[in-house]
Amino acid sequence: MIRVGLLGCGNVAEVIASEGTGINITALYDFEHSHAEHLKELTGAPAFKKFEDFLSQDLDIVVEAASVGAVYEHAEDVLMSGKDIVILSVGALADTDFKNRLIKIAEEKNRKIRIPSGAVMGLDNLKIGQISPMSKVLLRTTKSPRSLRIETNEKTLVFSGRADECIKQYPKNINVAVALELATGHDVEVELWADPDIKRNMHEIFAEGDFGDFYLKIKNNPCPQNPATSYLAALSIITLLKNLEKPMIIGT
Numbered sequence: 001m002i003r004v005g006l007l008g009c010g011n012v013a014e015v016i017a018s019e020g021t022g023i024n025i026t027a028l029y030d031f032e033h034s035h036a037e038h039l040k041e042l043t044g045a046p047a048f049k050k051f052e053d054f055l056s057q058d059l060d061i062v063v064e065a066a067s068v069g070a071v072y073e074h075a076e077d078v079l080m081s082g083k084d085i086v087i088l089s090v091g092a093l094a095d096t097d098f099k100n101r102l103i104k105i106a107e108e109k110n111r112k113i114r115i116p117s118g119a120v121m122g123l124d125n126l127k128i129g130q131i132s133p134m135s136k137v138l139l140r141t142t143k144s145p146r147s148l149r150i151e152t153n154e155k156t157l158v159f160s161g162r163a164d165e166c167i168k169q170y171p172k173n174i175n176v177a178v179a180l181e182l183a184t185g186h187d188v189e190v191e192l193w194a195d196p197d198i199k200r201n202m203h204e205i206f207a208e209g210d211f212g213d214f215y216l217k218i219k220n221n222p223c224p225q226n227p228a229t230s231y232l233a234a235l236s237i238i239t240l241l242k243n244l245e246k247p248m249i250i251g252t
C-alpha cells in the first residue's frame with residue numbers, strides 16, 4: 001500500500017485524513033506543529049516537528065497541501081529524497097525556472113510530480129492543448145470579497161490579465177489558473193471577480209481551438225471545517241491517491 005506523507009495539515013489535509021478511507025497516511029508535518037498533532041489524533045500517524053525527520057520516513061509520496069511557500073521550501077528536497085510529490089499549491093509552478101528545476105530533478109530521480117485537478121474539472125482532456133492548437137483559454141473566477149480580502153458592496157472585477165501576474169497578487173486564490181496553463185500548455189487569461197452575493201466559489205473555463213470549443217462552470221461547496229477551501233480540492237487528492245495503484249486509468 002502506498003505510504004503517504006502529508007506536508008501541510010490544514011483544511012484539505014483534514015478532509016484527506018477523515019474521508020480518505022484506505023489511504024495509508026504514515027507521516028505528518030506542518031510548521032504549526034499543533035495542526036500536525038491534530039491530524040495525528042485522526043490518523044494515528046506520527047507528527048514531526050522537523051521537516052528533515054518527516055522526510056526521512058519510509059514514504060512513497062508526499063502530498064503538499066500547505067502553501068506556495070512550502071512548495072518552494074520543500075519540493076526539491078522531496079524529489080531529491082526519491083519520493084513522488086503531489087502539489088496542490090500549484091501557483092508555485094508559475095515560476096518557470098523553478099518548475100523546470102523540479103522537472104529536471106524528477107527526471108533524474110525517476111520520480112513523478114503530480115498536479116491534482118484541485119478546485120476544477122476538465123483538466124483531463126484540456127491536455128490536448130499540448131498537441132493541438134488552442135486559440136483561447138480563459139478562466140473566470142468569482143469569489144466573495146471576504147475570501148479575496150477586499151471590501152466591496154457590488155460585483156467588481158479585481159483582476160484581469162495573465163495567470164502568472166494574478167498568482168503574485170492572489171497566491172491563495174488562483175492556483176486553478178496555473179493548473180490550467182500546465183494542462184493546456186497555453187497562456188491563460190484570468191478574470192477575477194469579487195461578488196458580495198455569491199454563496200460559493202465559482203470557476204468558469206472557456207477554451208477554443210482546433211478541437212472545437214469548451215465551456216465549464218463549477219460552483220464549489222466549501223470544506224465542512226472551513227468555507228475558504230473548496231471541498232472538491234480535497235476530494236481530487238483522495239481520488240488521485242486511490243487511483244495510483246489501479247490497473248485501469250480513466251480520463252488522463
Ligand SMILES: NC(=O)c1ccc[n+]([C@@H]2O[C@H](COP(=O)([O-])OP(=O)(O)OC[C@H]3O[C@@H](n4cnc5c(N)ncnc54)[C@H](O)[C@@H]3O)[C@@H](O)[C@H]2O)c1
Nearest residue numbers: 008010011012030031065066067070089118119175229233
Ligand atoms: N489547486 C487548487 O485548486 C487548490 C484548491 C484549494 C487549495 N489549494 C491550495 O492548497 C493549499 C492548502 O489549502 P488549505 O485550504 O488546506 O489551507 P490551510 O491554510 O487550511 O492549511 C495549510 C496548512 O499548511 C501549513 N503550512 C503553510 N505553509 C507551510 C510551510 N511552509 N511549511 C509547513 N506547513 C505549512 C499551515 O500551517 C496550515 O496548517 C493552499 O496553498 C491553497 O491555496 C489549491
